[in-house]
Every structure is written in C-alpha cells, then in structure tokens.
Amino acid sequence: xxxxxxxxxxxxxxxxxxxxxxxxxxxxxxxxxxxxxxxxxxxxxxxxxxxxxxxxxxxxxxxxxxxxxxxxxxxxxxxxxxxxxxxxxxxxxxxxxxxxxxxxxxxxxxxxxxxxxxxxxxxxxxxxxxxxxxxxxxxxxxxxxxxxxxxxxxxxxxxxxxxxxxxxxxxxxxxxxxxxxxxxxxxxxxxxxxxxxxxxxxxxx
Amino acid sequence: xxxxxxxxxxxxxxxxxxxxxxxxxxxxxxxxxxxxxxxxxxxxxxxxxxxxxxxxxxxxxxxxxxxxxxxxxxxxxxxxxxxxxxxxxxxxxxxxxxxxxxxxxxxxxxxxxxxxxxxxxxxxxxxxxxxxxxxxxxxxxxxxxxxxxxxxxxxxxxxxxxxxxxxxxxxxxxxxxxxxxxxxxxxxxxxxxxxxxxxxxxxxxxxxxxxxxxxxxxxxxxxxxxxxxxxxxxxxxxxxxxxxxxxxxxxxxxxx
Numbered sequence: 001x002x003x004x005x006x007x008x009x010x011x012x013x014x015x016x017x018x019x020x021x022x023x024x025x026x027x028x029x030x031x032x033x034x035x036x037x038x039x040x041x042x043x044x045x046x047x048x049x050x051x052x053x054x055x056x057x058x059x060x061x062x063x064x065x066x067x068x069x070x071x072x073x074x075x076x077x078x079x080x081x082x083x084x085x086x087x088x089x090x091x092x093x094x095x096x097x098x099x100x101x102x103x104x105x106x107x108x109x110x111x112x113x114x115x116x117x118x119x120x121x122x123x124x125x126x127x128x129x130x131x132x133x134x135x136x137x138x139x140x141x142x143x144x145x146x147x148x149x150x151x152x153x154x155x156x157x158x159x160x161x162x163x164x165x166x167x168x169x170x171x172x173x174x175x176x177x178x179x180x181x182x183x184x185x186x187x188x189x190x191x192x193x194x195x196x197x198x199x200x201x202x203x204x205x
Numbered sequence: 206x207x208x209x210x211x212x213x214x215x216x217x218x219x220x221x222x223x224x225x226x227x228x229x230x231x232x233x234x235x236x237x238x239x240x241x242x243x244x245x246x247x248x249x250x251x252x253x254x255x256x257x258x259x260x261x262x263x264x265x266x267x268x269x270x271x272x273x274x275x276x277x278x279x280x281x282x283x284x285x286x287x288x289x290x291x292x293x294x295x296x297x298x299x300x301x302x303x304x305x306x307x308x309x310x311x312x313x314x315x316x317x318x319x320x321x322x323x324x325x326x327x328x329x330x331x332x333x334x335x336x337x338x339x340x341x342x343x344x345x346x347x348x349x350x351x352x353x354x355x356x357x358x359x360x361x362x363x364x365x366x367x368x369x370x371x372x373x374x375x376x377x378x379x380x381x382x383x384x385x386x387x388x389x390x391x392x393x394x395x396x397x398x399x400x401x402x403x404x405x406x407x408x409x410x411x412x413x414x415x416x417x418x419x420x421x422x423x424x425x426x427x428x429x430x431x432x433x434x435x436x437x438x439x440x441x442x443x444x445x446x447x448x449x450x451x452x453x454x455x456x457x458x459x460x461x
Contacts, residue, residue, distance in 0.1 A: 015302040021278025050299050052327045084327075096324060117329045117371040119401070120424065121208040121250060121452040142208055142452045144282055146304060148329045148371070164207055186304065188248055188280045188454065 107153020
C-alpha cells in the first residue's frame with residue numbers, strides 16, 4: 001500500500017484529518033489540496049463531504065474543480081466519493097432545491113420519506129460478491145452513516161445496499177468512480193479494513 | 206438494521222474536562238483531548254464534547270478546542286456542543302473537525318438561525334439540546350442562563366417537527382452525575398413521537414440503559430461520568446446488553 005497516493009479534493013467543507021489519519025494507518029500517502037497540479041500527481045482522487053449539496057457544488061465551481069473532476073473521470077482515473085462526496089457524483093440533487101451534480105454516476109439524490117435521517121451504525125449488503133472489497137465480513141460489520149438524502153439510480157450502478165426506512169444504495173460504482181454513502185474514516189477498524197480493500201481493488205482493476 | 210448507539214460524553218468547563226454533578230459541582234479530570242482519545246480508542250459509537258460555560262458566558266464556541274480535537278484524526282464521529290450563536294459558528298466547527306453540532310441557547314435566542322445552520326450543513330448534522338425536568342406532572346425546559354424552567358415553546362416544537370434538526374438531546378439536568386438518576390418520564394412524556402431522542406444525565410447501569418434503549422424513540426444513550434471509572438467501560442456496558450441492537454466491535458488487527 002505504501003506506493004499508493006490519494007489526493008483529497010479540498011472544497012472548503014469539512015475537516016480531512018480523520019481521512020488522512022485512516023489512510024496513513026493503512027499505508028497510503030494522503031494530502032488534502034485544491035491545487036490541480038498536486039491532484040494530478042496522485043493515484044486516486046477522493047471527494048470527502050460534510051454539509052449540504054448546493055453549497056458544496058457551489059464551492060467546487062468556485063474553485064474551478066467541477067470541469068477538472070469530470071475530465072479526470074473521462075481519463076479513467078480512480079475517484080472515491082464519501083458521504084456528501086458520493087452524492088456529488090450523481091447527476092443532480094433535490095436537497096433544498098434542484099442542483100446539478102458532477103454527473104459521473106447516473107442517478108439523483110432524494111430525501112428520505114417523512115424527511116427522516118439515517119444516523120449511526122448500519123451494515124451493508126453486497127449485491128455482487130465479486131469485488132475484492134466485498135469480503136464476507138463486510139456483510140456483518142457496521143459502518144457510520146450520517147445523512148438525510150440518498151442516491152436513487154439504475155441498479156447496474158449499485159454495489160451494496162443498506163436497510164433503513166427503505167433499502168437504499170450505500171455503495172455505487174461506475175467504472176473507476178466509486179461512491180460510499182457511509183464514512184469509512186469514522187468507522188474505526190471496520191472502516192480501515194474496507195478502505196484498504198477498496199483501494200487495493202481500484203488500483204488493481 | 207440501524208444500530209442504537211452509546212455515546213461517550215466529555216464535559217468541559219474553563220478549558221478542563223470535568224466530572225459534573227447536576228451542573229453545580231465539578232471535579233477536574235484533566236485535558237479534554239486525553240478523554241476524547243480514550244473514548245476513540247474504546248470504540249464509542251459517537252463522542253459528544255459539551256463545553257458548558259460558553260453559552261452562559263456568551264463566549265461563542267471553543268474553536269481552539271475543536272481545532273485541537275480535529276487534528277487528532279479521530280476514528281469516531283465527534284459531536285460538539287456549547288456556545289453556538291449562528292450559522293457561521295456551526296459551519297466553522299464542522300470545518301475544524303466536528304461531524305455534528307448541538308444547538309442549545311440558540312433555540313431561545315433565534316430559532317431562524319437554527320434553520321439557516323441546518324440549510325448549510327444539513328439537518329443530519331444538527332442536534333437540539335433540551336435540558337428537561339419533570340415537575341408537577343409537566344415537562345419543564347430549563348433556560349440555564351436565566352435558571353428558569355418553562356414549558357417547551359411551540360416554536361421549538363415546530364422546529365423539531367420540521368426536521369431541521371435530526372435528533373433531540375434530552376438532558377436530565379437535575380439528576381446529571383447521579384448514579385441511576387435519569388428520569389425515564391422525560392422520554393415517555395416527550396410530546397413528539399417518532400422523533401429520534403438521545404438520553405443523557407445520570408445514566409450509569411446496564412438495566413437503566415436497557416429500559417431506555419428498549420423505547421422506540423431512543424436512538425442513543427449518552428454517558429459521561431460513569432465512563433471514567435473503568436477502562437473500556439463502553440465495551441463492558443455493551444457486553445451486558447448483548448441482546449440489544451447495538452454495534453459490537455472486534456479488536457482484531459489486519460495490519461500486522
């Protein structure tokens with residue numbers, strides 16, 4: 001893992017110390033930056049996320065990162081989105097108002113019915129056990145979720161689902177772009193094991 | 206299935222972690238960072254850091270503390286409480302390292318600012334703190350700056366109903382720090398059903414936790430003082446509650 005590097009795309013929302021700490025623990029070099037020259041030098045781009053969809057997209061636009069991320073996806077660079085970062089990968093969101101997303105994974109972001117939230121630790125159900133990060137243990141392990149909106153899109157982009165008031169996609173994937181609705185960096189040992197397997201899988205794809 | 210949570214609480218006054226008894230008597234415990242790191246290592250489901258002298262003294266949030274905690278790279282979600290005055294305060298706390306924030310005095314001062322905060326950081330990141338007591342067959346809501354106990358206002362009820370906040374932290378301030386002290390009526394008589402509630406104050410033993418966690422609306426119990434007496438206290442509580450829908454962690458390492 002020591003040879004891999006991740007660039008955490010800094011768009012001004014949230015603190016990246018936990019992500020960096022988790023990545024370093026599993027032997028991955030990590031830096032947080034909004035400089036395209038630095039992001040060009042890493043193996044994987046990571047979009048973290050805390051906050052609401054419209055200000056996050058606004059911030060990405062203001063930093064000139066929307067076109068860059070779309071170009072990198074077209075170039076087949078591995079990209080991981082976490083929580084809000086996963087939602088930004090979709091085509092659009094209805095959080096507060098209709099907002100266009102990065103459009104890297106077909107689908108949209110919708111509110112839970114009755115304006116409910118999904119907060120706390122929950123498990124994943126993998127729909128296809130072929131990927132190396134879907135090891136059997138992940139079906140029992142709980143991961144930390146903290147969101148009010150969820151991804152809705154074609155089943156071909158869904159890797160794992162989670163049961164809440166409804167069953168919703170908790171991992172989505174389109175080629176080299178992967179979105180995680182949960183926070184692996186806040187999921188203690190289970191999260192680090194997951195990240196290690198995911199990064200290995202993406203780098204060997 | 207979504208698990209119910211045990212939240213570890215660190216109470217801070219004048220910059221020091223303290224053991225609190227009913228919010229009128231305190232024993233110093235040391236640096237908040239040390240207690241937070243312990244809870245992180247002991248696999249708490251979330252960590253709540255509540256700085257109790259910020260709102261009362263109109264000091265605003267303790268940004269320096271949350272910045273120091275943010276730099277620790279915690280593996281456990283962190284909730285900050287104390288002194289939030291505005292949307293800008295909440296956003297800055299998230300930027301510095303909090304995953305969620307608790308609004309308290311702002312519910313009295315300017316409820317519209319709570320809505321603004323929710324719009325910026327998302328409802329999932331906003332918790333409302335209600336220090337309650339049960340007096341004369343009625344729930345009373347403590348304004349801890351004026352020390353008056355009043356009825357829960359319609360505006361606060363409407364805010365909760367509108368789902369601008371994700372959970373309500375119900376503190377039994379009268380029994381806080383008292384073993385087995387939590388008054389379960391504060392939950393049973395809470396006027397809104399189907400609102401996720403976090404119970405805090407005087408929760409000390411597994412049977413009491415079981416009674417609370419069995420209630421449909423309880424999403425978490427928060428424990429402060431009683432985690433300070435034993436190493437890995439959260440895991441010991443969970444072992445005693447193994448039949449409940451909690452998260453049970455393993456300590457196996459794959460990094461050797």
